[in-house]
Amino acid sequence: MANETITAPEGFLAAGLGCGIKVSGKTDLGLLVCPSGATGAAVFTTNRITSAAVQVCREHVRSRKVYAVAVNSGNANACTGKRGLANAVKMCGAAAQHVGAKIEQVLVASTGIIGEQMPVQKAVDGIEAAAGRLSDSPKAGLDFAKAIMTTDTKPKQAVRQLRISGRDVTIAGAVKGAGMIGPNMATTLLFLTTDAAITKPLLKAALKDAVGNSLNKLTVDGHQSTNDTAILLASALAGHRPITSRCPRYRTFAGALLDLCTDLARQMALDAEGATRMFKVVVQGAATKTEATRAARAVADYPLVKCAVHGGDPNWGRIICAVGSAGVKLDPAKLSCKLDNLYVFRNGSPAKFDEKKATRIVSQREHTITVNLGAGRASDFCYGCDLTAEYVHINAEYHT
Amino acid sequence: MANETITAPEGFLAAGLGCGIKVSGKTDLGLLVCPSGATGAAVFTTNRITSAAVQVCREHVRSRKVYAVAVNSGNANACTGKRGLANAVKMCGAAAQHVGAKIEQVLVASTGIIGEQMPVQKAVDGIEAAAGRLSDSPKAGLDFAKAIMTTDTKPKQAVRQLRISGRDVTIAGAVKGAGMIGPNMATTLLFLTTDAAITKPLLKAALKDAVGNSLNKLTVDGHQSTNDTAILLASALAGHRPITSRCPRYRTFAGALLDLCTDLARQMALDAEGATRMFKVVVQGAATKTEATRAARAVADYPLVKCAVHGGDPNWGRIICAVGSAGVKLDPAKLSCKLDNLYVFRNGSPAKFDEKKATRIVSQREHTITVNLGAGRASDFCYGCDLTAEYVHINAEYHT
Numbered sequence: 003m004a005n006e007t008i009t010a011p012e013g014f015l016a017a018g019l020g021c022g023i024k025v026s027g028k029t030d031l032g033l034l035v036c037p038s039g040a041t042g043a044a045v046f047t048t049n050r051i052t053s054a055a056v057q058v059c060r061e062h063v064r065s066r067k068v069y070a071v072a073v074n075s076g077n078a079n080a081c082t083g084k085r086g087l088a089n090a091v092k093m094c095g096a097a098a099q100h101v102g103a104k105i106e107q108v109l110v111a112s113t114g115i116i117g118e119q120m121p122v123q124k125a126v127d128g129i130e131a132a133a134g135r136l137s138d139s140p141k142a143g144l145d146f147a148k149a150i151m152t153t154d155t156k157p158k159q160a161v162r163q164l165r166i167s168g169r170d171v172t173i174a175g176a177v178k179g180a181g182m183i184g185p186n187m188a189t190t191l192l193f194l195t196t197d198a199a200i201t202k203p204l205l206k207a208a209l210k211d212a213v214g215n216s217l218n219k220l221t222v223d224g225h226q227s228t229n230d231t232a233i234l235l236a237s238a239l240a241g242h243r244p245i246t247s248r249c250p251r252y253r254t255f256a257g258a259l260l261d262l263c264t265d266l267a268r269q270m271a272l273d274a275e276g277a278t279r280m281f282k283v284v285v286q287g288a289a290t291k292t293e294a295t296r297a298a299r300a301v302a303d304y305p306l307v308k309c310a311v312h313g314g315d316p317n318w319g320r321i322i323c324a325v326g327s328a329g330v331k332l333d334p335a336k337l338s339c340k341l342d343n344l345y346v347f348r349n350g351s352p353a354k355f356d357e358k359k360a361t362r363i364v365s366q367r368e369h370t371i372t373v374n375l376g377a378g379r380a381s382d383f384c385y386g387c388d389l390t391a392e393y394v395h396i397n398a399e400y401h402t
Numbered sequence: 403m404a405n406e407t408i409t410a411p412e413g414f415l416a417a418g419l420g421c422g423i424k425v426s427g428k429t430d431l432g433l434l435v436c437p438s439g440a441t442g443a444a445v446f447t448t449n450r451i452t453s454a455a456v457q458v459c460r461e462h463v464r465s466r467k468v469y470a471v472a473v474n475s476g477n478a479n480a481c482t483g484k485r486g487l488a489n490a491v492k493m494c495g496a497a498a499q500h501v502g503a504k505i506e507q508v509l510v511a512s513t514g515i516i517g518e519q520m521p522v523q524k525a526v527d528g529i530e531a532a533a534g535r536l537s538d539s540p541k542a543g544l545d546f547a548k549a550i551m552t553t554d555t556k557p558k559q560a561v562r563q564l565r566i567s568g569r570d571v572t573i574a575g576a577v578k579g580a581g582m583i584g585p586n587m588a589t590t591l592l593f594l595t596t597d598a599a600i601t602k603p604l605l606k607a608a609l610k611d612a613v614g615n616s617l618n619k620l621t622v623d624g625h626q627s628t629n630d631t632a633i634l635l636a637s638a639l640a641g642h643r644p645i646t647s648r649c650p651r652y653r654t655f656a657g658a659l660l661d662l663c664t665d666l667a668r669q670m671a672l673d674a675e676g677a678t679r680m681f682k683v684v685v686q687g688a689a690t691k692t693e694a695t696r697a698a699r700a701v702a703d704y705p706l707v708k709c710a711v712h713g714g715d716p717n718w719g720r721i722i723c724a725v726g727s728a729g730v731k732l733d734p735a736k737l738s739c740k741l742d743n744l745y746v747f748r749n750g751s752p753a754k755f756d757e758k759k760a761t762r763i764v765s766q767r768e769h770t771i772t773v774n775l776g777a778g779r780a781s782d783f784c785y786g787c788d789l790t791a792e793y794v795h796i797n798a799e800y801h802t
Contacts, residue, residue: 051726051734081722083751116719117752226727305705306797313798319516322481326451327626334451351483352517390798391791397706398713398790 006161007143011172012197013038013237015136018145021128023114023121024076031128032073032149034193035101035136039067040235042109043206045213047230053080054090054120055112056231062094062106066202068235069103071193072096072129075152075178076114077121080228089122096126100133111191111231113152113178147176150191153396154178158269164258166251167242171198173255173262177217179270192217192232192266198255199238200245207248208256209234216263220271220385221302234259271385272367276392279311280368285325286381287374293330294375294382300328301371302386312388316360318346325373336376342369349376406561407543411572412597413438413637415536418545421528423514423521424476431528432473432549434593435501435536439467440635442509443606445613447630453480454490454520455512456629462494462506466602468635469503471593472496472510472529475552475578479512479520480628489522496526500533511591511631513552513578547576550591553796554578558669562658566651567642571598573655573662577617579670592617592632592666598655599638600645607648608656609634616663619784620671621702634659671785672767676792679711680768685725686781687774693730694775694782700728701771702786712788716760718746725773736776742769749776 009016013036021031044063046056055078062068072093079086094108101108112120136142147157161174179190192213200208213232238244245252271280283301288294301307304324310317318339325332339347341363346353363369409416413436421431444463446456455478462468472493479486494508501508512520536542547557561574579590592613600608613632638644645652671680683701688694701707704724710717718739725732739747741763746753763769 049723049726050728050730050732051722051737078719081719081747081750081752116723117747119752228723228726305793309794309797312794315798319478319481322451323449323516323628326449326628328450330450332450337451347481347517350481352481389794391794393705394709394712394789394791394794397709398715 005140005143007140007159008034008146008174008176008193008195009138009140009143010161010174011195011237012239014195015138016142016146017132017135017137018149019128019132019135021131022124023074029145029148030074030076031125031132032146033097033129033132033136034071034146036069036235036237037101038237038239039069040237041200041202041205042068042233042235043202043209044109044231044233045210047226047228049226049228051081051228053078053112053229054082054086055079055110056229057087058090058094059109059111059231062109065107067107068109069107070097070101071109071111071233073111073150073191074125075150077112077118078114078116078229079112079120081117082119085119089120092122093125093129096129097133100130109233111229111233113150113191113229116228150176150178152178153275154273156273158266158273160262160265162258162262164254166198166240166254169240169242171240171242172196173198173258175262175266177266177270190227190230194234196234197237197240198245199240199242200236200255204245204252205234205236208259211256212259212263215260216267217270219383220267221299267385271387274387275396276390277387278390279388280385281311282370282383282385284370284372284381284383285375286372287376287378288380289331289378291380291382294380297325297328297330297373297375298382298384300324301373302384305389308386308389311364312390314361314365316341316346316357316364321371321373322347325375330375331377333376336374338374338376340372405540405543407540407559408434408546408574408576408593408595409538409540409543410561410574411595411637412639414595415538416542416546417532417535417537418549419528419532419535421531422524423474429545429548430474430476431525431532432546433497433529433532433536434471434546436469436635436637437501438637438639439469440637441600441602441605442468442633442635443602443609444509444631444633445610447626447628449626449628451481451628453478453512453629454482454486455479455510456631457487458490458494459509459511459631462509465507468507468509470497470501470508471633472508473550473591474512474525475550476514477512477518477520478514478516478629481517482519485519489520492522493525493529496529497533500530509633511629511633513550513591513629516628550576550578552578553675555673558666558673560662560665562662564654564658566598566640566654569640569642571640571642572596573598573658575662575666577666577670590627590630594634596634597637597640598645599640599642600636600655604645604652605634605636608659611656612659612663615660616667617670620667621699621784621786667785671787674787675796676790677787678790679788680785681711682770682783682785684770684772684781684783685775686772687776687778688780689731689778691780691782694780697725697728697730697773697775698782698784700724701773702784705789708786708789711764712790714761714765716741716746716757716764721771721773722747725775730775731777733776736774738774738776740772
């Protein structure tokens with residue numbers, strides 16, 4: 003079986019197991035290790051309140067080499083004060099001890115309930131147990147992907163193969179995300195591994211661009227969590243000449259990374275809490291890119307649009323209403339809207355269209371809404387998903 | 403039976419009936435008439451896309467005297483181009499003919515599906531029929547309140563009595579609102595009548611203030627419709643000396659108007675689509691009032707908070723997450739949160755509290771969430787309601 007997990011690139015070992023943080027006993031502790039030391043980069047939530055894990059990880063990722071990442075689900079270690087901070091450091095310490103690294107060479111990430119102290123002894127014991135099971139097998143990678151799940155219904159992973167300077171290079175990723183996903187950091191938790199050789203600043207740049215044009219374009223309920231973290235580790239073991247500038251080899255790497263992250267973002271949208279469909283919103287003809295972004299997000303976040311998509315209803319009036327409410331410049335006489343390639347509203351007036359065809363388009367697993375504001379030349383896009391009764395059930399019952 | 407409808411103030415007649423715009427045959431056409439001519443004021447949606455009715459009403463309300471308001475539900479007459487504009491004028495014309503006024507002395511409002519042409523002959527015939535049934539009876543007022551309903555489960559009305567210069571003065575209102583209600587114009591459709599005597603500029607000022615501090619504080623799904631309209635008509639028949647300045651009599655009038663509008667806003671929140679509970683969000687300690695408003699709205703609009711309220715779950719972590727995500731200045735070390743009077747988070751750390759008591763608070767029909775940002779002295783508030791599976795059912799099935 004081909005390895006399609008984060009252990010696919012050369013130089014990475016992983017493990018995942020249940021250590022009892024989740025009362026259900028499900029897998030909740032993951033460990034990712036690069037024994038040779040990896041170049042690391044990370045991007046984090048822009049929420050003003052950040053989890054203890056984010057605060058610690060933000061410091062540790064500055065280390066020249068990263069040897070391990072410890073991650074847990076079931077407890078976010080957010081809003082937990084100084085004790086939470088100490089617990090996040092303890093988790094790094096446990097992993098550092100087992101892989102022979104310094105504490106600041108270990109990253110940490112958490113997801114789950116906010117405001118409860120981490121049962122840190124369980125986490126430390128779990129890290130110790132995971133260290134004993136580290137492997138580069140596909141199963142180990144899958145166990146890690148399972149360890150980061152909360153309300154996700156399935157592990158989400160992807161792999162890309164590319165050639166750089168005649169050598170095979172692999173990039174792999176595992177992501178979790180369900181609710182609480184908003185643009186500007188739509189990750190929740192994303193872990194990427196690669197055996198490419200690339201400098202730290204370029205690794206950071208590639209990660210920022212890839213996340214910015216994929217996961218950050220995804221909105222499930224319009225908010226950013228306190229814990230959103232994306233980590234990219236590069237082992238440099240693929241054996242090619244290191245990427246040290248924005249040369250064609252960098253662009254090959256960055257392109258593959260974006261493609262991988264887009265794949266993961268689509269998996270996230272289709273596995274968002276209760277979601278059954280996803281859609282892309284493209285806004286063209288905006289006065290500025292910022293306004294294009296804002297208008298696209300207004301459509302994708304609008305509960306009435308999300309409900310209409312759920313119902314397979316080509317209710318374009320709600321799309322126009324959302325755009326009008328976004329506070330962006332538009333020309334009412336030029337405003338147009340398409341569902342896939344079907345015009346439903348053109349130059350400020352309803353278009354004549356085949357309603358059955360429109361219903362078929364909106365009832366697909368994925369479709370594209372294109373809005374032209376008629377106010378300029380800027381454009382942007384985002385991804386959204388439908389709003390379902392299941393979303394409400396999940397979030398009314400998920401317990402504190 | 404005391405008259406608690408918009409025909410309660412002296413000088414107003416109303417009617418409501420079904421004219422066939424709604425395929426269900428339900429009441430969908432309302433007519434409100436002030437035979438002696440009323441001073442009129444109105445505020446409208448800030449959506450960049452406005453309905454034909456809003457465009458026409460915005461012009462007509464400039465008239466010195468208003469004699470009638472024609473209103474329909476079942477069709478929003480929005481995104482309907484020039485033909486829609488002509489239809490809105492035709493509706494005014496039909497009412498003007500029957501009450502002996504000029505077209506521009508008649509206001510018009512519509513609510514319902516966006517993007518379909520108004521079946522204008524039905525509306526015109528309905529206005530004619532309504533003109534034959536005009537009455538100042540409570541039943542006529544109730545029929546008018548029913549004529550503006552869409553997914554509302556019940557008519558929403560309120561009346562206030564006050565004394566000005568030794569005379570009895572009455573203010574009454576009917577409102578419709580369900581989904582698509584966002585701050586800055588949370589009305590959908592609001593009709594207010596009074597027999598107070600007050601100048602047009604002061605009437606407008608009182609309306610703007612009252613709506614700004616009541617209906618505009620309400621958010622159901624965070625968006626403004628293309629049709630939101632609030633109209634206040636004053637017949638001046640109460641016989642008191644006219645209010646011509648911001649004197650104590652003005653403040654008495656404005657205070658009663660705000661109290662009335664707050665009552666209507668609460669009725670709207672509790673009758674929002676699928677809603678079973680409402681809550682008030684108070685933000686204190688903000689750097690600016692704008693930031694207080696933004697933070698309050700971020701909490702009230704956050705689907706995860708709305709779901710937690712639905713589940714009766716004191717999930718304060720989601721409140722803190724929403725505040726952190728609002729992009730406002732805050733001091734993480736001073737940030738505090740109360741549910742009614744119970745601290746759940748204090749000075750940046752979880753508070754010890756009685757969980758059963760917290761659950762009881764959140765399970766009430768109404769409760770208050772208070773957040774202190776610890777960043778300044780400004781404050782503001784808003785009203786929200788829970789998010790339920792019923793909201794999704796209503797909006798996935800409401801058909802184009």
